[in-house]
Amino acid sequence: MYAVIKTGGQQFRVAEGTTLKVEKLEVEPGKKVTFKEVLMVADGDNVQIGAPTVAKATVEAKVISQGKGKKVHILKFRRRKHSMKQQGHRQLFTEIEITKIKA
Template sequence: MSYAIVEMGGQQIRVEPGRFYDINYLGVDPDSSYTVDKVLLVNDEEEIRIGQPFIEGAIVEGKILEHRRGRKIIVYKMRPKKKTRKKRGHRQELSRLMITAIKIDDKVIAEDSEGVPVVATEITTPAVKSATEEE
């Protein structure tokens, strides 16, 4: 399983091809491609490459799926014994980014094969015979 650690939106994120991530808002239209050149680490099947601070020639390609808003956070300020109260809410603007490929010097390290977001799949268990079936 190949992955990369990239810096985007003021955060360091571990990304894998075929998965989507909610990051701080990027001013890019939905359904457009987006490349990240601030790659800190790339873990390939054979080796691990670490940048100082970034890896030269490494890029992570992705596609903006949609823009959305995060969960609401309540900010409540109160000054005791002064009858002063302020209640405010905040919702962070987010962009959903689907990672399509990890490349170093135009060589594809890892790539999403289908372009479909990875969703938790249902685990199937082998059939177990009940006591009535065994008789």
């Protein structure tokens, strides 16, 4: 059984036991979180596609950790002006483990 959920403006295909990194959620590590925006649920040949979401379908997950991604370096160089600007960014994420899919 697997499902497609939407969180943080992205869609993820998940199954029970899957671990993934999603946009930062305001939940402490060790707590549970429930995703109600389930776009699709598939169990063998039985496939339910939502319009836009599947009614009464939820996905439960356990928060493993919070963290920061790899640093992205941004460099803006102005030719012939002897000028440049450097900037860095580290995206915050939450690592979760899918525990249950209810359809």
